Amino acid sequence: MKKLRAGLMPSAGPPAREGAAIETPEGEVVGTVTSGSMSPCLRKNIAIGYINKPFNKQKTELKVVVRGKKYPAVVTKMPFVPTKYYKAA
16 A cells, blocks of 8 residues: 655644654554654644545544544645745745
């Protein structure tokens, strides 16, 4: 099964760190977190991970397992904060 990189926005709990499991609401493991932290710009926890198809679609509701507890998360578009670079001609 092919895994694709996706952004996750956990809605509660501590930040998901590397190695945390990503599960469906039914408990099936569909991915792994590769990086996670608190975003100072968004003031929310964010994470990036590899998620099996078709669970990597935007707005898919999943769960992230942190220290044995499951917390809700939603697959989001990356980058989390849109860039606003000015390109000089």
